[in-house]
Amino acid sequence: MTDQRMLTGDRPTGKLHLGHYVGSIANRVQLQHKYETFLIIADLHMLTTKNTREDIAKVSTNARDMVLDSLAAGIEPTRATFYLQSAIPEVSELNTLFQNLVTVPRLERVPSLKDMARDSGKEEMPYGLLGYPVLQAADILCVKAHVVPVGKDNHAHVEVTREIARRFNHLYGETFPVPELVESEVPTLVGTDGQGKMSKSVGNVIYLSDSSEDVRKRVAGMYTDPNRVRADVPGTVEGNPVFAYHDAFNDNPAEVADLKERYRAGKVGDVEVKDKLAAAINRFLDPVRERRARYEEQSGLVDEIIVEGTERTRREVQQVVFEVRKAMGLTAAYNQLRRKAERARKSRERTTP
Known part of the structure; x- marks a missing residue:
């Protein structure tokens, strides 16, 4: 492991699923051996779209599930530092300071923000959502991360962080590394209903924590080729969610090739294709379940x-905020006021009878 740091994470909105694994977790499992890893439980970011009391009340449970899912998927607790964003108030201070280093038109050009507002049913853009990339910059720079692994849809967010880091360094002196994007050229995993990507809110998911029977039931209900009404009708493999999952999770490529050939020729039914997919996903999830059970046996471990x-991250962030305030001159400004106030107080004490 180098002395370079990586930061990434998720919003605590529920358990992790196969889409998370394909899209980010598999990459993190590999990168944890190369970088000092910080994994943020981004509950302040969650508030931009989910901010009811009921949503907030679920944070601790969802945070435990997220961490447990990550450990079960292969993240090692000795190599990664998990932390709860809202428990580090200094991040909000950095967010405030960074807000002045980026313009509203620049943020309005971040394409994913409008998508996030639309997907969460917002008719207008909340101020917090517009500032999402600025808070994200505070997250990344608060631990002086050198790299940020992201998918293509988040490139624009991290570019704002890079601009803020360069702007700060230009104005106040070299303080932050300008973080690099680690490309995550992974495919988006289509949902089990074939309608867009896998999403908890839609319910078209297979969770990392699903039992073998849950997996079989979810796979049995998966969308396939809608034009194939019988097993002897030649089917389409391309764009077929069942085969997309075979490609992603089946560890027997010869079996996948055989199924594709027979499917195209109308010589295999959907039931067999799905049964073999369920078996493949369960083979993939078996070691995940074993690790999950091992961690679950240790009561309170995830909370610890x-x-x-x-606590470790907050100590790091407090030091960074001190450096930021010093670089900007904010510390000096208050110290001057404090020294003059102290001299005035002592002067009054000497002249008071």
């Missing part, structure tokens, strides 16, 4: 990992 990681 989150709390210890948060």
Whole structure:
């Protein structure tokens, strides 16, 4: 492992699923051996679209599930620091300071923000959502991360962070590394209903924590080729969600090739294709389930990992905020006022009878 740092994470909105694994977790499992890894539980970011009392009340449970899912998927607690974003108030201070280094028109050009507002049913853009990339910059720079692994849809967010880091360094002196994007050229995993990507809110998911029977039921209900009404009708493999999952999770490529050939020729039914997919996904999830069971047996372990990681991260962030305030001159400004106030107080004490 180098002395370079990586930051990434998720919003605590529920359990992780196969889409998360394909889109980000598999990459994190590999990168944790190359970088000092910080994994943020981004509950302040969650507030931009989910901010009811009921949403907030679920944060601790969802945070445990997220961490447990990550550990089960292969993240090692000795190599990664998990932390709860809202428990580090200094991040909000950095967010405030960074807000002045980026313009509203620049943020309005971030394409994913409008998509996020639309997907969450917002008719107008909340101020917090417009500033999402600025808070994200505070997250990344608060631990002086050197790299940020992201998918294509988040490139624009991290570019704002890079601009803020360069702007700060130009104005106040070299303080932050300008983080690099680590490309995550992974495909988006289509949902089990074939309608867009896998999403908890839609319910078209297979969770990392699903039992083998849950997997079989979800796979049995998967969308396939709608034009194929019988097993002897030649079917389409391209764009077929069942085969997309075979490609992603089946560890037997010869079996996949055989199924594709027979499917195209109308010589295999959907039931067999799905049965073999369920078996393949369960083979993939078996070691995940074993690790999950091992971590679950240790009562309170996940809570300890989150709390210890948060406390460690906060110490790091406090030092960074001190450096930022010093670089900007904010520390000097208050110290001047404090020294003059102290001299005035002592002067009054000497002249008071």
